[in-house]
Amino acid sequence: MSSLVVENLSIEFGGVHAVDEVSFAVEPGETFAIIGPNGAGKSTIFNLISRIYEPTNGSMHYGERDLLDVPAHKVIDLGIARTFQNIDLFEQATVLQNLLVGRHRRMSRNLFRDFLFIAGARAREREHRRKVEDIIDLMEIAHYRDQKIADLPYGARKNVELARALCSEPSLLLLDEPASGLNQEETDDVSFWLDDIKHDLGVTIVMVEHDMGLVGRVADRVMAINDGKLLAIGTPDEVRNDPAVQQAYLGTAA
């Protein structure tokens, strides 16, 4: 099991310090929440870890590996999977196809072999399908299996996106606002799944979330940031009662 260690991470967008000298460490098996007002830099931290953005300064390690040596499409090979704040699925493909792409990291691929569908192609498809079905059962999305993403309601999309990330059998999940746009009942479902994912699958979770109820229920530790700067790290209660955090939330009228 690896821990995620981020040190002095910074990025600027045309003079704006979106993330400014942020350091934190996430222990294996932990559920770690990142909170902060809109525009604080939370999603940007995820985009830095998944190597979509290049940091202007700082370091990131996952276990032994230096993330700065890893290109974006290899991040998942370290076991780091993610979801997106605005849901980013393959819209014109079916749920099943989306989830099978989630298994990509585990699948070998060869243009000629695939064109001719030879050399155990069917057996391989079956094997990966079994893994996908496990996740379908876990997330209770069996009835959507053959539907196109474009035809799914919002809540189902969120579940499919989480399922797709799980299909890669990650050891670290980055979830960007898993409960945003969901109603109370759906949010409760999310908190149960997060518990399952943590306890049954043993996955480390880092999540960005505005819903403090959910954060309080599932997070072991919380990090609060504002204007790209770290405000506080601690248990949910410690962070909630931190004067700097309260100031930040009041200050932005959020």
Added chain:
Amino acid sequence: MQTVFKTSYDQDINLLTKTGEYIRVSIVILMMLAAPLFVDVYYLGELGLLLVYVIAGIGLMILTGFTGQVSFGHAAFLGIGAYSHSILMTAGLPFPVSVVLTVALTGIIGMLLGRSASKMHGFYLAVATLAFLIIIETIIGEWTDMTGGYAGYAVPELEMFGFYFAEVWHQYYLYLGFALFVIWGAANLLRSPTGRSFLAVRDSELSARSLGINVEWIKIQSFGISAAITGLAGVLLAHYLAYLSPETFGVLESLKLLLMIVVGGLGSIAGAIFGAIFVSLLPVAISILRDFLPGVVGEQAGLEPMLFGLIIVIFVIFEPEGINGRWKKLLHFFETFPYYRKSSFVRQKSYLKTERMR
């Protein structure tokens, strides 16, 4: 309606699932096989040309319909295929060797184009592929020693191991064999990891990347296989035409290929087939139209490209899923009659994607 009860994963892996699909596909294949028995020689030749366009359409469909990369330059691959095959045959290579070398060559050139195009999107990609087409067309026109230039190039007779494909139906069966092979291969792609990575790159490069897909490499591969298949269509087209000239492989031909997949329905193999049928019938429609239009308009040289453009626009606006989409709705209508509801096809509200990090 026929509901498929799933009893095994194989039902999703198999190419055809519903009984209806089996029957329809078998009937079409049987009819194609029997065509020489009851189709007049002239129309059999035209049917052969239709098969060439089916192959070319699938080639472009893989790139544009599956991978989401538009190409205004695909006629260039038809041209490269037609010329290099003719030149190799003239040099005395046997037909199968020449076909394999030609397909490999167009595939490699496709990958090279893909390499430079893999970082481009939308408008830039369209311009780059168009520029590629113009370069290739010019090379074919100017490289007189090799291609005969604008004077043209006579295609050697279609011959394999001493057997001459002299009759139209000989050639027809050869074309049918290639077409079925390409259709089968494209369908295989769609049910395996490579095809799914194509779809993934088409729908979201960001997500694809975060799931471990090397987006640039996938685009290069897609350009490669797409070009190779279009090159194969070029080979067959050469034998159909018997005489090649550079202007055959120009912008108009590229537009025709695009028109085909848009009208047929982007993103499906059936779409490429419907599109090929449409494009094959188009000349007939145009000649009828010319008779009806007043002389000045009817004799305009630009009528064809203008019509092509117009049809593309109409389909993009009114039936983005093309003829294949219409066909599916029709099938659904009969399968669910009398319970058909128009709303089955109304989309759910779609949600915005992250534009700022594409």
